[in-house]
Amino acid sequence: MFSTKIGLTLAFLSLYGLSHSKSLITSDTYFYGWSEPVYPSPNGTGSGDWAAAYNKATALVSQMTLEEKNNLTYGVTVTSNGCAGNIAAITRLNFPGLCLQGSGNGVHETDFVNSYPSGLHIGASWNKSLAHDSGWHMAGEFRKKGVQVALGPVVAPIGRTTTSGRIWEGSASDPYLSGAVAASTVQGMQGQGVISSVKHFVGYEQELYRNPTTNPDNETVESISSNIDDKTMHELYLWPFQDALKAGAGNIMCSYNRVNNSYACQNSKTLNGLLKTELGFNGFVVTDWGGQHSGVGAALAGLDMAMATGKSYWGNDFTKAIKNGSVPISRLDDMATRIIATWYRMGQDESSYPAPGVGITHNISMPHDIVNALTADAKPVLFDGAVEGHVLVKNLDNALPLQSPRLISVFGYDAVAPPQYIPNSKLFRDPWEIGLEPAVFQLAAAAEIASIIDEPYDYQVAFNGTLPVGGGSGASAGPYLSAPLDALQQRAYEDSSAVMWDTSSSPSMLGVMQASDACLVFINAFATEGVDRSGANDDYSDELVKKVASTCANTIVVIHNAGLRFVEQFVDNPNVTAIVFAHLPGQDSGRAIVSLLYGDSNFSGKLPYTVGKNESDYPAFFHDYAVKPYKLFPQSDFTEGMLIDYRHFDAYGITPRYEFGFGLSYTTFAFSDLKISPVKYGIAAYPSGAVEQGGAVDLWDSVATVTATVKNSGSKAGAEVAQLYVGIPGGPVKQLRGFDKVHIAAGKSTKVAFHLTRRDLSSWNVITQKWELQSGSYKIYVGSSSRDLPLITTMKIVTDSGS
Structure with a gap:
């Protein structure tokens, strides 16, 4: 650990929106608490299927005045609707403004909408189709209510702190399952033309100290710092966000906490480096409500929009910062372009899209101003979703x-x-x-x-x-x-x-x-x-x-x-x-x-x-109180790395009460006939493809296909979740890398197939700063839970390490 003096210096820099350099640290022996600076903030590229939207957005932004561009970047208070956040209209350019409203399981604070199963409930269904359909129907209600940005789905917290108050909003304590559910939900929601806001980016794992507080001495205690090493960041906390981006997510909400001692909404490493460069994000970044802590610093670090208002840091002061050169005009142009491009990409410029907040009332006022968003076709999805999460x-x-x-x-x-x-x-x-x-x-x-x-x-x-x-x-x-x-x-x-x-x-x-x-x-x-x-x-x-x-x-x-x-x-x-x-x-x-x-x-x-037997079964059961020796700058060192939930139980030989992936049925299932398709020989160790939203395009190339047969060996029809786990050399004992929920009649069988991508089988190399596919033997497990895996084999991969 480094000295208190250095720690306070780093925290001081974070207060002013500055990421600090590693050179400030005299001894960093496996300490995570620094965030390297990454500047400048990259402009959106409009790559892939974003190209047409970027062309339109560039044309529209070029017609805007400085003040109009600025007004796109922060929320305003309105009395005409009850939206959680509002972006003002630019009437002369026919831009109607934006309504931002929660949540990830139904339209928040309004009437005549449905309450869908929560994220955790959908996660327990292990059903990607259900996640998609729930997202689609839910977003239809957001649309009818005049919401442009729906604040969901949630992938953080992921469950590192077992008793976190918001775990139920996310879907799973595993990055693969969480990412798969999030991707399907995003596709469903945005299929209705509603922008999905995937949250909370990143390392938001507890409620204690999530926001600055005042201690008894009337001193400000800053938000908790989630101190995460590079490998863990990529292989665990960043993973589900990457899946959501690959699915086309138009918005990312940055979180309240600090990440390696720099606030998440002004952290240049996570926003400029990871999100906008490595993952090629073309949409815009919005703060969680009240999550902005600086003006110039936040803008330069990659923040695009502040909610619920941004007047305290931006507003008229931001136009001054542009004029005096503190923030280049190119940064403001990019902020505005990202916002407008996302609006165009969802087709929200079409006349058929309702006006912002038209159905979000401040108070219940029946019956004269109700916008009824209920439809009969949502009923089967609501019921099936409720059933399958038990x-x-x-x-x-x-x-x-x-x-x-x-x-x-x-x-x-x-x-x-x-x-x-x-x-x-x-x-x-x-x-x-x-x-x-x-x-x-x-x-x-x-x-x-x-x-x-x-x-x-x-x-x-x-x-x-x-x-x-x-x-x-x-x-x-x-x-x-x-x-x-x-x-x-x-x-x-x-x-x-x-x-x-x-x-x-x-x-x-x-x-x-x-x-x-x-x-x-x-x-x-x-x-x-x-x-x-x-x-x-x-x-x-x-x-x-x-x-x-x-x-x-x-x-x-x-x-x-x-x-x-x-x-x-x-x-x-x-x-x-x-x-x-x-x-x-x-x-x-x-x-x-x-x-x-x-x-x-x-x-x-x-x-x-995983349901354990004791609190001690978990690496971080309670939230972190670690405020000493940094009493004004709480620290949470994620020293367990990737070993959370079942990975931790596996690593330390702990027998759970009920393991990850476990669940009974009124029938029984049997697994057989495990096969692996020919693995590509001599595949490059590192991806080299162009970066589009979601990362390097060849990260998603198929490397191998695993198949197995599942038989309903009981007397009732039922559904089984076939689960595939991989033991990656040098990694946890096993990691979920595929699942498929199949409905099978009594006595019948079906074949399941798992397509393993380069990303599924790779580890993050902190030296090369790339995903690395290693030469070696990979254990393959298939079964009905993380501890019931009757089918086991080994897959050999040979890479061209010189690539």
């Missing part, structure tokens, strides 16, 4: 599906609908202070429970009703909410059976429990933006499960979890016959779980993270 992890003696039960009993605070549901109420403006959308009275209910169990409320549980979505700017609310108990009562009506319930804090229906065919216990694990979780289980919910299981011999636990949830306190209880990780299904939550419990639908979800 993961069955325990099913003792085929407790599920329920077989014509005469009586079921229901327990738990998570079974019922919240007492108030008003999607566009003023109560939704600051959800991280209120607790949860749409259950807006969470804190009051939590205080009541806390008084009962004599413990303070710690943001682990949403006690006030079922949890369809997490809290914060990523939350959404649909036209209705199907709660589990409501759907179970409907099923009882249809089956002429009985359902009884006690969702009080201390259920006492002992006789009913004993007489029930099944006892369903609904609990949850809550998470919200702005607050990291204090753990991954709560004693109150665990005691509730154990109390029911002490009397009911067939206790089925359903957990709506916004992230990892431990089950150690009840998993081995023989009366707990089934456990479901239900994640965050959106508005069709109740209908989906009932369809699964009764066997109308089959479980097909797989865990997109």
